[in-house]
Amino acid sequence: MKFEVTILGSSSATPVFNRNPSAQLLNCNEKYYLIDCGEGTQHQLIRFNIKAARIDYIFITHLHGDHYLGLVGLLSSLHLNGRTKPMQIFGPKALLEILEIQFKYSDTTLRYPIEFFAIDATASAQIFENSDLLVKTIILNHRIPCTGFIFEQKQRQRKLIKEKTDEVPMAYYTALKKGLDVTLPNGEVLLSEEYTTPPEAPRSYAYCSDTLFDERYFSTITNCDTLYHEATFLHELLDRAKETHHTTALQAGEIATIVRAKKLLIGHFSSRYKTLQMLLEEAQSAFENTELAIEGRTFQL
Numbered sequence: 001m002k003f004e005v006t007i008l009g010s011s012s013a014t015p016v017f018n019r020n021p022s023a024q025l026l027n028c029n030e031k032y033y034l035i036d037c038g039e040g041t042q043h044q045l046i047r048f049n050i051k052a053a054r055i056d057y058i059f060i061t062h063l064h065g066d067h068y069l070g071l072v073g074l075l076s077s078l079h080l081n082g083r084t085k086p087m088q089i090f091g092p093k094a095l096l097e098i099l100e101i102q103f104k105y106s107d108t109t110l111r112y113p114i115e116f117f118a119i120d121a122t123a124s125a126q127i128f129e130n131s132d133l134l135v136k137t138i139i140l141n142h143r144i145p146c147t148g149f150i151f152e153q154k155q156r157q158r159k160l161i162k163e164k165t166d167e168v169p170m171a172y173y174t175a176l177k178k179g180l181d182v183t184l185p186n187g188e189v190l191l192s193e194e195y196t197t198p199p200e201a202p203r204s205y206a207y208c209s210d211t212l213f214d215e216r217y218f219s220t221i222t223n224c225d226t227l228y229h230e231a232t233f234l235h236e237l238l239d240r241a242k243e244t245h246h247t248t249a250l251q252a253g254e255i256a257t258i259v260r261a262k263k264l265l266i267g268h269f270s271s272r273y274k275t276l277q278m279l280l281e282e283a284q285s286a287f288e289n290t291e292l293a294i295e296g297r298t299f300q301l
């Protein structure tokens with residue numbers, strides 16, 4: 001099953017050096033989930049050839065502009081392009097008010113319904129579930145209420161071995177895929193183990209932006225497969241990071257080690273860094289399997 005993320009924006013605060021503010025597109029089993037929607041996100045979707053119309057779920061971490069100022073533009077374009085299917089949006093309660101006031105004063109009635117889910121930023125909770133995955137909030141420590149999100153794939157069913165099941169009546173497929181053995185009317189027993197292969201292990205993707213280094217959220221992301229963590233500054237600016245409630249690249253690497261992530265992506269780079277190699281090396285000094293969340297790149301999760 002496809003489980004990958006494409007980076008649309010990796011800049012903190014302002015667009016600079018061709019970097020856009022935060023946004024990522026998660027593709028899970030060909031369903032599209034947008035995570036944050038900084039200014040310019042719809043331009044990035046066009047640039048990377050991603051159809052915005054396919055996005056059905058949007059998750060917004062917090063109300064600093066670099067994480068949501070692209071949302072009204074994106075929602076308006078979808079309206080103008082004739083969307084009718086609902087859009088589910090998960091975010092801080094006040095986000096709905098912001099959206100409504102924008103549409104009120106432009107006398108816009110969207111052609112499609114927005115299903116809005118207000119997030120409680122005080123306690124981690126499951127906020128979404130479908131047949132492919134679960135989404136839970138991560139309670140981050142920022143200047144204003146901020147939640148990250150962890151996307152956890154569900155356990156899949158076993159897979160039929162086609163060459164062996166050609167002769168088996170289809171009515172028995174469901175049981176075999178569930179791992180159940182089947183007894184045929186003639187008394188023959190079909191062992192699930194012989195007719196199927198084990199499913200892929202479910203994987204998880206944790207998205208943490210923006211936050212101070214704070215042990216309280218580590219338990220929510222323990223053992224995640226891929227961790228995206230903000231790394232706004234080099235560690236020499238630790239005081240600045242604390243002041244602005246952000247993380248350094250070294251701390252991002254340390255967090256990945258502490259929570260036993262398999263892979264780390266860092267992003268949300270400060271506008272003071274024209275090149276990012278130093279941030280990468282610093283994070284790698286604490287956690288080797290680190291990569292930069294470079295815009296346009298797609299990472300298998």
Ligand SMILES: [Zn+2]
Binds near residue numbers: 012013022066067268
């Ligand atoms: Zn930010």
Ligand SMILES: [Zn+2]
Binds near residue numbers: 062064142210
């Ligand atoms: Zn912020």
